[in-house]
Amino acid sequence: MPETATKSYIINGRDGAVKVYFDSLWDGEQKILNPNDIVPLYWHITDGANNHAEETAAGFELIQKHPTEDTWILAGYINPEGAQSNFFIDFSTAYNWDGNAYTGGGWNYNGTITADGNEYVFDGLGTTQYYEVLPKYFRIYGGVDNEIHLELNFPIFDNEEHWRQYILTGSLEGCLNSSSEYDLDTTQYYFIYNLQSTGVLYNGKMTEASGATRQWHSLKFGANGTPVLYYDEAFGLSLYAPGVVNSKAVNGPGYIIDSIPEEGWSEGVLEYSGPFYATLADRINTCGSLPANGTYSMAIELNTNILRFPDEASAQHAIETGDYTGASNYYEIQSGNTHAPITTGAEETSTTFGSGPATSPFVSSYICSKNAVLNIANVFYTNDSTLLDNIKKGLELMGANPYEAICSLNWYPFSLSDVLTALPQSWIYFGSYRYEPGSLSVDKVQSYKSNGYINAGSLYVQPIFNNYRDLDSKYTNVSIYLPYHGWEPLDIAKYYKKTINIRYYVDVYTNTYACALVVDNQIMDIFSGNIGQSLPLTGSNMSEYANSMLRSVLGTGAGILGGATTGLMAGSLPGAIIGAGVGATASIAGGVFEMSQKGTPKDHLMVKGAFSGGSAGYMPQYVILKYEIHNLIVPANLTELYGRPSSASGPVSQFSGFLKCDTFKLNTSGMLEEEVKELETLLKTGIFA
Amino acid sequence: MDVALYNYSGDPRVLNKDMAHIATVTILDITDTTSILHPNLIIATRPFNFNYAYIADWGRYYFVGNPKVIDGERVIIPLSVDVLMSHRDAVNNTQVIADRSASHGNAWIPDPVCGDEGTLQTIYRKSGTTPFNNTGSYLLTIAGK
Numbered sequence: 001m002p003e004t005a006t007k008s009y010i011i012n013g014r015d016g017a018v019k020v021y022f023d024s025l026w027d028g029e030q031k032i033l034n035p036n037d038i039v040p041l042y043w044h045i046t047d048g049a050n051n052h053a054e055e056t057a058a059g060f061e062l063i064q065k066h067p068t069e070d071t072w073i074l075a076g077y078i079n080p081e082g083a084q085s086n087f088f089i090d091f092s093t094a095y096n097w098d099g100n101a102y103t104g105g106g107w108n109y110n111g112t113i114t115a116d117g118n119e120y121v122f123d124g125l126g127t128t129q130y131y132e133v134l135p136k137y138f139r140i141y142g143g144v145d146n147e148i149h150l151e152l153n154f155p156i157f158d159n160e161e162h163w164r165q166y167i168l169t170g171s172l173e174g175c176l177n178s179s180s181e182y183d184l185d186t187t188q189y190y191f192i193y194n195l196q197s198t199g200v201l202y203n204g205k206m207t208e209a210s211g212a213t214r215q216w217h218s219l220k221f222g223a224n225g226t227p228v229l230y231y232d233e234a235f236g237l238s239l240y241a242p243g244v245v246n247s248k249a250v251n252g253p254g255y256i257i258d259s260i261p262e263e264g265w266s267e268g269v270l271e272y273s274g275p276f277y278a279t280l281a282d283r284i285n286t287c288g289s290l291p292a293n294g295t296y297s298m299a300i301e302l303n304t305n306i307l308r309f310p311d312e313a314s315a316q317h318a319i320e321t322g323d324y325t326g327a328s329n330y331y332e333i334q335s336g337n338t339h340a341p342i343t344t345g346a347e348e349t350s351t352t353f354g355s356g357p358a359t360s361p362f363v364s365s366y367i368c369s370k371n372a373v374l375n376i377a378n379v380f381y382t383n384d385s386t387l388l389d390n391i392k393k394g395l396e397l398m399g400a401n402p403y404e405a406i407c408s409l410n411w412y413p414f415s416l417s418d419v420l421t422a423l424p425q426s427w428i429y430f431g432s433y434r435y436e437p438g439s440l441s442v443d444k445v446q447s448y449k450s451n452g453y454i455n456a457g458s459l460y461v462q463p464i465f466n467n468y469r470d471l472d473s474k475y476t477n478v479s480i481y482l483p484y485h486g487w488e489p490l491d492i493a494k495y496y497k498k499t500i501n502i503r504y505y506v507d508v509y510t511n512t513y514a515c516a517l518v519v520d521n522q523i524m525d526i527f528s529g530n531i532g533q534s535l536p537l538t539g540s541n542m543s544e545y546a547n548s549m550l551r552s553v554l555g556t557g558a559g560i561l562g563g564a565t566t567g568l569m570a571g572s573l574p575g576a577i578i579g580a581g582v583g584a585t586a587s588i589a590g591g592v593f594e595m596s597q598k599g600t601p602k603d604h605l606m607v608k609g610a611f612s613g614g615s616a617g618y619m620p621q622y623v624i625l626k627y628e629i630h631n632l633i634v635p636a637n638l639t640e641l642y643g644r645p646s647s648a649s650g651p652v653s654q655f656s657g658f659l660k661c662d663t664f665k666l667n668t669s670g671m672l673e674e675e676v677k678e679l680e681t682l683l684k685t686g687i688f689a
Numbered sequence: 690m691d692v693a694l695y696n697y698s699g700d701p702r703v704l705n706k707d708m709a710h711i712a713t714v715t716i717l718d719i720t721d722t723t724s725i726l727h728p729n730l731i732i733a734t735r736p737f738n739f740n741y742a743y744i745a746d747w748g749r750y751y752f753v754g755n756p757k758v759i760d761g762e763r764v765i766i767p768l769s770v771d772v773l774m775s776h777r778d779a780v781n782n783t784q785v786i787a788d789r790s791a792s793h794g795n796a797w798i799p800d801p802v803c804g805d806e807g808t809l810q811t812i813y814r815k816s817g818t819t820p821f822n823n824t825g826s827y828l829l830t831i832a833g834k
Contacts, residue, residue, distance in 0.1 A: 364834065368827040376829065394833070407830040416826035429833030445828075457816030467796035483821050502816070508828055621821040625814045631806040638802060644794025646787040652704070653781040657791025664785035670748075671779070674726055675772045679780065686789070687773060688703040689781075 363407050365445040365508070366428055367416045372442050373409065376428065379435065387435075394433025405430045410511060412532040413484075413621070419452040419506050420445045453516075454504035456483065459625045461495040465632075471496060474630065481624040482515050484531045490517075494524050502623050506531060642686070652689050660686040690716045690746050692730055694739035694753075701752065704773045704780055711739045717763060725749070726770040734764050742768055750774040 368376070382388065395405050416422070422443035427436035461478060469475035471493055478490045482502065501518040511532040517525040638644070643658040652659065661683040668676050695708035712735070720729040725747055742751045751768035758764050773780060787793060 363830050363832050365828055365830045368829050370827065373827050373829060405832045407832060408828075409830075410828045411825055412828065413821040413823070413825045415820065416828060418820065428829075428831060430831060431833050433833075442829075454820045455818075456820055457818040459814060459816050468799045471797075472799065483819070504820075509830075620815070622819045623816040627810075627812040627814070629810045629812065631808045631810060632803045633806045634803050639791050639794065642802060643787075643789035643791040644796070645798035645800050646790040646793050646795050647798065648790055648793035648795070649786045650784065651781065652783050652785055655785075655787065655790055655792050658789065659785075659787060659791070660789040661785040662788040664783050666783055667779045669779065671772075671776055672726060675770065675776065678772045679776065682702065682773060683780075683783075683785065686702065687780075688700055689705075689792075 364429060365420075366442040367420065367422050367445060368442050372440060375437060375440050376435075390433050391430045391435065394429070394431035396431070408509075409535045410508065410532050411535055412506070412508065414454050414504075414506075416445075416508065417443070418454050419449055419508065421447050421449050421452075452505075454506060454513075456502035456504055456515075456623050458499050458501045459623060460499045461490075461492065461497065461625065463497060464627060464629055469632065475632065476630075477628040479626045479628075480517070481620060481626065482527060483619065483621050483623065484513070485515060485527050485529045487626070488525070488527060490525070495519060500524070500625075504531070508532065655689040657688060658686055659689045660684070690744070692716050692732065693743040693745070695741040695743065696739050697741040701771070702773070704777055706741075706750075706771075706774050708741050716744075720765060727768065729765050729767050731759065731763055731765050734758070734762050737764075741771075742766070744768075748775065 366372075379387065379391065422445045424441065424443050426438070426440050426442075427434050428440070428442060428444075429435070459480075463470050464476055473492075476492060478492045478495070479487050480490050480500070481487050484504075495517075498519045503516045503518055504513045505516065506513045511530055511534060513529055513531045515527045515529070516523045517527075635641075639657070641658060643660060647662075648655075664683055666676065666679060671679070691713050693713045694711045696711055697706055697708040699706060714732050714735065716730050716732060718731040720731065723729050726749075728744075728751075730742075737756060740753045742753055743749070744751070750771040752771055754767035754769060756764050756766045
């Protein structure tokens, strides 16, 4: 970005504002936000308020990748869908996370946002503010129609583990360095985010150093050149719709614009200030005088990025109307080039995921630590005859064989709490016998989490050449490596300039997964495979386990030991237990954990789609994108001497430089036949306009 | 009838040419059966520092060909019409669909002019986070309540 730029700072010609997505679950996960994500505000916040009050309380941090530096900045807003007229946000729950619940101080705030007017107000005022003083804020301000703009810049938890980070996708072109001044184009809209404590927005040339109290977080300019300053008080207590004339006085930094006196503005402590809007006339009226004439410039001194958002209500979003002559794709968007609206079928803009597989009521599953597994395993080698008798009594219907009760022991390389809802308890049941040794701690599985999945992160498929070569497999190929799966080629057209969110939907009872590549909330590709290790419980099923691993590697059959029953036949156990004794306990128990940590010895092959057992644990555990690029020779003077491929249309006068015409219509008035032919030849072979 | 003589240094395919005026001289004669598009003019001998001409009476611009000296005082200059400059207004107003353009190129249309350098570059990018780890979780399933 040139330091002396005076025009607009448009990012990638992006149409529309960045929207953010979040849900009401507080698990500290990162969610990738895409420019087109839309979240109905009332769904999440009201649902959270009504059903998961503590979850509503969690903070939101929206971060966006810096275009040139390896840092993140904060910005974002939410556009709720639908015609809901009331929004309820409840921040009455306390917000200290003590490991079990939220207690302590925090926001006490109840409010209703009405969307049936231009003004959005909060009814009610909280008395407790969050105790951690951060140069950030949480604010809701009005938009147009049913929009609400929610600007979230910091988490209101103090526990970083429970932050919700939302990553805004899309690359930014503009980045202003600190201490730089820029004259903005007053015909454009600008949203300026993430101003830090040294960031200052001011009108006119500021000759004094900015103070820490001057913190402005956004400034919007109207399309007619009038700066629309929108001010709301700290913590979003007063909200104004952009573009609406407000009667409140506007506070701002001292400055001089032409004849507008400085005293028309007053300084204030704005540590928690936010976006502000008011019309110029409003401000002038406050000042008590009008500028006689002349121009003014808005100069900015800040140390962050500028994002530009076109007016969402403008004709730029209407295909059928609007002036596109300034658009870079003008020649594609002209009257007569529009398509008929597609009206058949219900619109599908995002994939609706299922609620997960069912669980069996005849068995119980426990999420265990290694120590818990050892604790339970030692039951089978105990010398406590009373305990054994009790266990056998509890398992009378199953032949009184404790091993018959154990269906499976599996190990997974991720946290099961991501996919399963479980409650802590200190006992397990063998049949009807409750085994509670006093030192046992397990989490009993209740159900699969609705839309529970393993979030394997995200990757942005970036442009390489930023031209046709990006989408031509002769020049660019993209593959993705998925842990526990292997490499898969990607159709770059589906993922170009998109962020791929990788989700593993796991069935822990079959040790299978469906890995979904999600873009803009829609599934693009699904890959399936195996994950997790079934661990042997006795020596008698060790060979079966090994065989099943071999079968999976060779792709000849199901790769997972389908439950312990295959290895646990009646009569096989007593021999194992009686013959094993204490030594066997140690070896088997040790074998279990050795297997889970190291994998089977033969699983050294990288079999695409057929990973199994522990071998995949040796492979990269991160999702990896691979770009294979064929470099090209592009003559340096190609454009000057031969132009570039084009489909532009218009009069010759609007072109400059080399021009070779595909077709044309000559006005041959005054031309002789030979001249006409020569002109046609020249236009088709190329001229310099 | 006069002919204006110029010196032009640009590409002949330029539509709107800028040229340096040298002199305007009287056409002494025109050779027999001369064509208005390719006339042969006879003018008085003068320093041959021009390569472009304009005949106002015919409203056309011309490239100057190989002159022929008749005698010590006259020279024949063959001319060929420059259709671009002569009809530049009509050409400027002509509606076209461009095949190639220096000012209105489209980066998303394949360009056959660019050749493969023959080198393959491989770039890897990995995700910033992973949920997979060595600690993991155990799941024990037992028949029971």
